[in-house]
Each structure stands twice: as structure tokens, then as C-alpha cells.
Amino acid sequence: xxxxxxxxxxxxxxxxxxxxxxxxxxxxxxxxxxxxxxxxxxxxxxxxxxxxxxxxxxxxxxxxxxxxxxxxxxxxxxxxxxxxxxxxxxxxxxxxxxxxxxxxxxxxxxxxxxxxxxxxxxxxxxxxxxxxxxxxxxxxxxxxxxxxxxxxxxxxxxxxxxxxxxxxxxxxxxxxxxxxxxxxxxxxxxxxxxxxxxxxxxxxxxxxxxxxxxxxxxxxxxxxxxxxxxxxxxxxxxxxxxxxxxxxxxxxxxxxxxxxxxxxxxxxxxxxxxxxxxxxxxxxxxxxxxxxxxxxxxxxxxxxxxxxxxxxxxxxxxxxxxxxxxxxxxxxxxxxxxxxxxxxxxxxxxxxxxxxxxxxxxxxxxxxxxxxxxxxxxxxxxxxxxxxxxxxxxxxxx
Amino acid sequence: xxxxxxxxxxxxxxxxxxxxxxxxxxxxxxxxxxxxxxxxxxxxxxxxxxxxxxxxxxxxxxxxxxxxxxxxxxxxxxxxxxxxxxxxxxxxxxxxxxxxxxxxxxxxxxxxxxxxxxxxxxxxxxxxxxxxxxxxxxxxxxxxxxxxxxxxxxxxxxxxxxxxxxxxxxxxxxxxxxxxxxxxxxxxxxxxxxxxxxxxxxxxxxxxxxxxxxxxxxxxxxxxxxxxxxxxxxxxxxxxxxxxx
Ligand SMILES: Cc1cc2nc3c(=O)[nH]c(=O)nc-3n(C[C@H](O)[C@H](O)[C@H](O)COP(=O)(O)OP(=O)(O)OC[C@H]3O[C@@H](n4cnc5c(N)ncnc54)[C@H](O)[C@@H]3O)c2cc1C
Numbered sequence: 152x153x154x155x156x157x158x159x160x161x162x163x164x165x166x167x168x169x170x171x172x173x174x175x176x177x178x179x180x181x182x183x184x185x186x187x188x189x190x191x192x193x194x195x196x197x198x199x200x201x202x203x204x205x206x207x208x209x210x211x212x213x214x215x216x217x218x219x220x221x222x223x224x225x226x227x228x229x230x231x232x233x234x235x236x237x238x239x240x241x242x243x244x245x246x247x248x249x250x251x252x253x254x255x256x257x258x259x260x261x262x263x264x265x266x267x268x269x270x271x272x273x274x275x276x277x278x279x280x281x282x283x284x285x286x287x288x289x290x291x292x293x294x295x296x297x298x299x300x301x302x303x304x305x306x307x308x309x310x311x312x313x314x315x316x317x318x319x320x321x322x323x324x325x326x327x328x329x330x331x332x333x334x335x336x337x338x339x340x341x342x343x344x345x346x347x348x349x350x351x352x353x354x355x356x357x358x359x360x361x362x363x364x365x366x367x368x369x370x371x372x373x374x375x376x377x378x379x380x381x382x383x384x385x386x387x388x389x390x391x392x393x394x395x396x397x398x399x400x401x402x403x404x405x406x407x408x409x410x411x412x413x414x415x416x417x418x419x420x421x422x423x424x425x426x427x428x429x430x431x432x433x434x435x436x437x438x439x440x441x442x443x444x445x446x447x448x449x450x451x452x453x454x455x456x457x458x459x460x461x462x463x464x465x466x467x468x469x470x471x472x473x474x475x476x477x478x479x480x481x482x483x484x485x486x487x488x489x490x491x492x493x494x495x496x497x498x499x500x501x502x503x504x505x506x507x508x509x510x511x512x513x514x515x516x517x518x519x520x521x522x523x524x525x526x527x528x529x530x531x532x533x534x535x536x537x538x539x540x541x542x543x544x545x546x547x548x549x
Numbered sequence: 550x551x552x553x554x555x556x557x558x559x560x561x562x563x564x565x566x567x568x569x570x571x572x573x574x575x576x577x578x579x580x581x582x583x584x585x586x587x588x589x590x591x592x593x594x595x596x597x598x599x600x601x602x603x604x605x606x607x608x609x610x611x612x613x614x615x616x617x618x619x620x621x622x623x624x625x626x627x628x629x630x631x632x633x634x635x636x637x638x639x640x641x642x643x644x645x646x647x648x649x650x651x652x653x654x655x656x657x658x659x660x661x662x663x664x665x666x667x668x669x670x671x672x673x674x675x676x677x678x679x680x681x682x683x684x685x686x687x688x689x690x691x692x693x694x695x696x697x698x699x700x701x702x703x704x705x706x707x708x709x710x711x712x713x714x715x716x717x718x719x720x721x722x723x724x725x726x727x728x729x730x731x732x733x734x735x736x737x738x739x740x741x742x743x744x745x746x747x748x749x750x751x752x753x754x755x756x757x758x759x760x761x762x763x764x765x766x767x768x769x770x771x772x773x774x775x776x777x778x779x780x781x782x783x784x785x786x787x788x789x790x791x792x793x794x
Contacts, residue, residue, distance in 0.1 A: 164563070177617075177618040177621065178621075178738065178742070180618065181618065181621060181622055181625060181733065181738055181741075182735075182738060184622075185625070185732055185733045185734070185738065188732045189732050192732065217734040217735065217736075218732070218734055218735060219734070219735030219738075223735065227739070232735050232738075232739055233739075
């Protein structure tokens with residue numbers, strides 16, 4: 152393998168200021184410990200190198216599948232683990248603690264590819280794709296965003312026309328995670344009546360290409376690309392029969408946003424843990440910098456926000472498992488966790504001084520990653536509008 | 550092949566060790582317990598030896614119900630079933646007696662343990678089990694291969710290594726090199742839910758030791774720097790402060 156391994160030991164431990172571990176089951180804790188061990192052993196030693204070289208560590212896919220990163224809430228008969236949403240959140244949190252890009256790959260596979268096939272697919276589609284996706288033998292991507300339609304996906308222009316046994320798909324999607332290597336794409340496009348449908352487009356179909364997006368400063372260890380459809384003939388059997396309209400893609404985003412709400416806190420905790428450790432070891436003016444009030448203020452605020460965020464996602468997990476979490480509640484948690492994580496990353500980075508900008512420590516990487524996380528799956532602004540509309544009843548989107 | 554793996558539940562390696570106020574007991578409050586790392590090696594090798602239907606692995610633990618999450622982890626890693634002898638592991642002989650009493654009529658071909666548990670570091674249990682069961686016992690092995698009915702074990706000795714051939718059944722205590730520890734995967738975690746964990750009542754056994762007192766080591770003093778050319782000062786400090794010359 153042509154990458155270098157860091158010899159530095161990953162000492163991460165998650166803060167639990169309000170003894171929230173007591174609210175988890177033994178199985179939740181075993182899952183968390185196992186994913187954390189995997190991240191420490193397989194991901195932490197190589198992630199910096201992959202991020203610096205802007206390469207996705209593809210060889211980790213079987214390992215990610217083995218630890219249950221792909222569709223853990225999907226029922227066992229389709230290759231999932233049938234776990235509850237708290238377990239799903241925990242897995243995303245541990246992965247994003249390692250790197251948001253790796254978590255993104257898992258989110259896309261589980262929430263944006265497996266979920267719509269499971270929720271809206273035909274029995275044949277479920278049998279054909281889900282077990283392979285769960286095992287990581289097949290990778291997927293999710294095409295919603297277009298060059299001219301990001302926050303406003305309803306305006307999409309990608310469309311398909313009926314041609315008998317198949318449809319002919321034309322258009323392009325931009326900013327698509329996993330696109331460069333995905334075997335299939337769940338693509339949202341309009342039919343001749345302008346109604347949005349989901350289509351499973353397979354690599355190899357004529358006229359379908361996935362050029363990679365280069366020169367990102369964020370999510371560098373995740374592969375991002377375009378989906379270009381030039382008269383692609385997609386069999387009708389590849390259309391998801393169970394949903395039409397924007398509800399389809401939005402319900403997928405709901406799943407993924409839920410995972411991000413947990414995940415971003417993972418990045419926040421890694422930054423906090425790193426800064427706290429550093430503050431006890433780094434001596435200036437003859438004392439550890441953790442002894443200075445200004446540094447303590449930063450740490451005190453970080454752990455407070457982390458603790459509030461942990462409580463929020465824990466409760467959201469229960470609501471989600473009971474099928475009672477509203478899209479608005481999930482939106483609030485996604486926005487809050489990412490904002491908290493970004494603030495913490497910025498503060499933590501400063502606490503490490505010059506060391507904070509290097510790849511010796513994970514903080515700058517998290518900070519840059521989080522700029523994507525605050526943008527995708529609904530920007531921070533869009534989530535504010537969602538909450539705003541929910542509490543006032545007025546639509547401020549347009 | 551039927552393998553029995555002994556496991557203990559020990560404080561996480563990063564635990565800050567404290568004692569109860571009378572210094573007679575370890576203070577377990579708020580402490581995270583883990584599967585003893587050396588036992589993980591034994592378990593990993595046992596699973597390798599039995600993979601593909603070549604046998605079964607049973608884990609045995611002497612301890613209370615609070616150890617069950619750690620036992621579940623062993624099942625998630627890949628043991629087929631587990632036995633917990635429902636009693637605190639009072640001392641080495643008591644613990645060995647429990648394991649031997651359970652194992653004596655079960656026909657295990659091989660018993661594996663870690664080289665020591667990282668809490669008390671006694672390293673006595675394996676040899677005691679061997680003695681009580683009347684089977685050969687080999688300590689601190691670095692490699693373990695089974696060839697027919699013979700175990701071929703490698704031990705590290707002063708200036709080299711020792712290869713030991715020993716007939717089944719035997720007991721061996723495992724150290725680094727025997728196997729790589731395994732991380733439980735999702736399939737393992739799910740199947741651990743339904744694997745049997747039987748709780749067995751304790752057998753009468755003598756307790757041969759009692760704890761007088763626990764102490765933590767004296768904290769290490771700060772490093773003193775002496776200029777490289779000031780030999781007289783160094784000698785003086787070694788003599789008057791460190792009192793080693
Ligand atoms: C690394 C990365 C990976 C991604 N992966 C995927 C993927 O796998 N699949 C996919 O479909 N998409 C993906 N995206 C796309 C992502 O979802 C979009 O970038 C996001 O929805 C924002 O769209 P946009 O970039 O077009 O920004 P725009 O929508 O153009 O927004 C620009 C700015 O305007 C603001 N704004 C927009 N509308 C309003 C309004 N009504 N009121 C106030 N402010 C407003 C926004 O908040 C933002 O600040 C990814 C993006 C990135 C960066």
C-alpha cells in the first residue's frame with residue numbers, strides 16, 4: 152500500500168461530563184468501543200496522509216462494512232444489522248471522530264443509498280442491491296444537487312423521458328460524495344410531468360460518467376465528483392416505485408442529517424480531547440497553558456457545548472427509534488452539532504498555537520472538513536429557515 | 550478441538566488507581582473495566598485454531614455479574630459460549646480451583662490463558678490450573694501451533710528461544726506474538742446476543758492468601774539537570790540525594 156502510517160498513538164477518550172453513558176445499553180457501549188478500536192487501529196494512523204494527498208482510503212471499505220458502518224438500521228434479512236438509531240448515531244460519531252470524510256462515505260452509503268432502496272425500492276431492488284451495499288461489495292452515491300440547484304433542489308433540471316422498457320436520462324449532478332468510485336448512483340430527476348423520481352443508475356451504463364472534483368480544501372479524504380448523464384438508457388426496473396416528489400430525497404436527507412448530528416459532535420470531541428491534553432502538557436511562562444484563565448474559558452465553553460449537544464442527540468435518538476423525530480427536530484440537531492463543532496475546532500486550533508495548523512494533530516483537518524459538513528445536507532442558513540418556519544408558520548425560503 | 554479460554558475483567562490501562570480508605574481494597578468506583586489484554590491474545594488464537602468448524606471455544610470467567618459486558622465482548626469477538634463462575638476471584642488458588650473444577654470432566658483439548666492479568670500481575674493461575682487438572686502447563690508462550698495431538702510452542706528465553714513440544718491436553722499462558730487481538734465486528738456483536746452465557750455456582754475451595762494492604766508506588770521525583778562538565782556536582786548528588794553511591 153502506498154501510504155505512510157503515523158507512529159503516534161491515538162489516545163482519544165470521549166468526555167462524559169453528565170454521565171450519559173449510563174443511558175446507553177451495554178450493546179451500545181460495545182459497539183462504540185469496537186468502532187473506536189477500529190478507528191484507532193485502522194484509520195487514525197493513515198488518515199492524515201490520505202487527507203494531505205487528497206485521496207480516499209478505498210482499501211478501508213471492507214473494514215467499514217465489517218464494523219457495521221453501512222446501513223446498520225437496515226433489517227438483517229437485507230444484510231443490515233437491524234440496530235436502533237442510537238447505535239447508528241454512535242457509529243457515525245466514532246467515525247467522524249476519526250474523520251468527517253470517512254463518516255460521509257458511510258452516511259451516503261447507509262442513509263442516502265441503502266435507505267431509499269429499502270424504503271422505496273421494489274422487493275427485487277432490495278434483494279439485488281442491499282446485501283451487497285451492506286457488505287461494501289458495492290458502493291453507492293446520491294445525486295440530488297445540481298450546478299444551479301443546491302439549497303433549492305426542487306428546481307432541478309435533470310430529467311428523464313419514457314422510451315418503452317427504459318427511460319432516457321439527461322442532466323448533471325454536482326458535489327456528489329463517493330461519485331468517483333461508486334458502482335451505483337441513486338439519482339433524483341424529473342419525469343415529463345415534472346415530478347421527481349429516484350432512479351438507480353449503474354456504472355457502465357452508456358452515457359454515464361463521474362468526473363472527480365479536485366482541489367478541495369475540505370473533506371480531502373473523501374472522493375467528490377459529478378454525475379453526468381448524456382442520453383443514459385435506464386431500465387424502468389431501476390426506478391424506485393415507492394415514492395414520488397421531493398419527499399423522496401428529503402426523507403433520505405432526514406436520515407443522513409440525523410447521523411451528522413451525532414457525527415459532528417464526534418469531531419468536536421476529538422478537538423476538545425486534543426486541546427485538553429495539549430493544555431496540560433504545553434508549558435509557557437513556566438506553567439502548563441491549561442492553568443491560564445483564557446485557555447480554561449475555552450475548554451469550559453467547549454465541554455459545556457459538547458455536553459448540551461450530547462444530550463440533544465441522545466434524546467433525538469430515542470425519538471428517532473420510536474419513529475417520532477420530526478424533520479424539524481433533526482434539522483435543529485444537525486445545525487447545532489455542526490456549529491458547535493466548528494466553533495470548538497477553531498478555538499481548539501488556537502490553543503495548540505503553531506502546532507494547531509500542522510497535520511501532527513487532527514484539529515485543522517476537522518476544522519476544514521466541517522466547512523463541508525456545515526454546507527451539505529442543508530446549509531446552516533437553510534436549517535435556520537426550517538426552524539424559523541416551524542415556530543412561526545411563515546415560509547421565509549422564497 | 551475443544552478449547553477453554555480463561556478471561557479476567559481488569560481496569561482499563563489508563564485508570565487512575567485508588568484504594569478504599571482502609572487500603573484493603575481496590576476502589577472500583579467509576580472505573581472502566583476491560584477484557585484483560587493478554588487474554589484477548591489467547592482468545593484470538595483459540596478462534597484462529599477453531600475457525601471453519603474445526604472446534605469450539607468456551608470462555609470461562611470467575612467473577613460477578615458486573616463482568617457480563619466483558620464476557621459479551623469475548624462472545625462478540627468469536628467465542629462460542631461462556632461460563633461465569635458466580636463469585637469474586639478471591640485469589641489465584643481459589644480462581645484456579647474454580648476453573649479446574651469446571652473443566653475437569655468436560656474434555657477440553659486445550660486450555661489457554663493470558664500470561665498474567667494486568668491488575669494483580671500474579672501470573673499464577675495458569676500453572677495452578679495445570680497442576681489441579683494434572684496436565685502439562687507451559688508459561689508465557691509467543692507462538693502456538695497444533696500438529697495432530699501435539700502442541701508446538703515457542704517461548705522466549707535469555708538470549709534465544711525455546712521450542713516446546715507438548716501432548717494435548719495442556720494449558721498454556723499466552724503473550725504477545727501468539728495472535729493479533731481481534732476487534733468485534735457487527736456480525737459478532739449481533740450473534741453475541743444469543744450465544745449462551747451460563748452462570749455456575751461456586752465450588753468450595755480454600756482461600757490461601759489475604760490482602761494486608763495496598764499501596765501505590767512513590768511518585769517519581771523531578772529530573773535534575775547537571776551540566777555535562779560538572780562531574781563533581783553529579784557525584785555529590787548521587788551520594789547525598791539519591792544515596793546510591
Ligand atoms: C464536500 C461536499 C459533498 C457533497 N456531497 C453531496 C452528495 O453526495 N449529494 C448531493 O446531492 N449533494 C452533495 N453536496 C452538495 C450540498 O448539499 C450543497 O452544496 C448544499 O446543498 C448547498 O448548495 P449550493 O452549494 O448550491 O449552495 P447555494 O444553495 O447556492 O447556497 C449559497 C448560499 O446561499 C444561502 N442560501 C440559499 N438559499 C437561501 C435562502 N432561501 N435564504 C437564505 N440563504 C440562502 C446558503 O445558505 C449559502 O450560504 C455536497 C457538498 C459538498 C461541499
